[in-house]
Amino acid sequence: MNILIVGGGGREHAVVQAIKKNPKVEKIYALPGNGGIADDAECFPIKATDLDAIEEFAKSHAIGFAAITQDDPLVLGCVDRLEALGIPCFGPTADAAIIEGSKVFSKELMKKYGIPTAESETFTDAEKAIAYLKNTDYPTVIKADGLAAGKGAVIVNNFDEAEKTVRKIMVDRVFGASGNRILVEEFLTGPEVSVLSFTDGKTIIPMVSSMDHKRAHDNDEGPNTGGMGTVAPNPYYTEEIAEECMERIFLPTVEAMNKEGRTFKGCIFFGLMLTPKGPKVIEYNCRFGDPETQAVLPLLETDLFEIMLAVRQGRLNSDMVRFKEGAACCVIVASSGYPEKYATGYEIALPETKEGEYLYVAGAKRDGGRLLTSGGRVVGASSVGRDLKEAIAGAYALAEKIKFENAYMRKDIGAHAMKALQEE
Secondary structure, three states: OEEEEEEOOHHHHHHHHHHOOOOOOOEEEEEEOOOOHHHOOEEOOOOOOOHHHHHHHHHHOOEEEEEEOOHHHHHHOHHHHHHHOOOOEEOOOHHHHHHHHOHHHHHHHHHHHOOOEOOEEEEOOHHHHHHHHOOOOOOEEEEEOOOOOOOOEEEEOOHHHHHHHHHHHHHOOOOHHHHOOEEEEEOOOOOEEEEEEEEOOOOEEEOOOEEEOOEEEHHHEEEEOOOOEEEEOOOOOOHHHHHHHHHHHHHHHHHHHHHOOOOOOEEEEEEEEEEOOEEEEEEEEOOOOOOOHHHHHHHEOOOHHHHHHHHHHOOOOHHHOOEOOOEEEEEEEEEOOOOOOOOOOOEOEOOOOOOOEEEEEOOEEEEOOEEEEOOOEEEEEEEEEOOHHHHHHHHHHHHOOOEOOOEEOOOOOOHHHHHHHHHO
């Protein structure tokens, strides 16, 4: 069977490496893929948002199954287009992908169905939002409604910051049409947890929990990024909390989407905050997280491609999804200066990997036989260990062997998780 992957980052590389193990998979194509994915799949320079070109490619390459793993093609309706051609897909249709595509939609969904989340107000007018912010408590959170490459949520500490943020989003339109509406949201406190979950619209099966590290620099300082590293499982996410989340958040979300006529099939990402008043939803994503996937999939014991088929066919069950004992860590090796100004075009030297080690390439391109940096997050170094300490040490040992000019990584990925384990 010929498989199509739509996307081109480290998450897609992790998905490709996982599904290529299945004997049903004959050939994998990635659009656009990247220079590292090209070692495991045939890549073509078609943008993930060019749905016309994707459709033509799928027809001309006898695609038997597609996994759309990037947010914007899902929101634009890539699944709808390919399914209309008779190509089964892993991923939600556009009417379900709105759960990520519109923060206002997801907030209203949670309010309507009693799913715990932060209090918020929605605004379509910048001046009305600014007037409201004169009398709010700080810190508070301002969110652009639509997709904003992971940068659409801003924590502001005072009115001056809030006013500037509103004007950047709604007047200067730094996120384009995604900033036509904004949410002003209560600032929640507590440990953050990411939970990726498979669902076929009836059954929902959470994957192993994880902890992302969004800030660019050590000690959670510097600007927000797409993620500088991840550990799994998240020690704050206990069995008791998992049961509460299933009962109050996961199942109610699937049921709410069904009641709205927006049945979700694929991967729902739950971004949670474990507040003093219990777990609350910070955000939904309509796909695998990045870089959470690069720590979660190395722990998956069962076959990812078989799970994807079961999700599409509506026959998902818990026996299909099993995870290894132990832990995993992913450390992102980035271009110095990311997520702001950084240089690219440097040659990358990648080490050999041994069992339990994985290299997931994100921002790299091929130039003849050379692999060159082409983005901010360049390579994810992932390692599986018997426990979190071993996994973190393994990921850093592997990351240190990745060589390119201006390479940068955080040195404290997993430190919060280790502290939590020591406090138990």
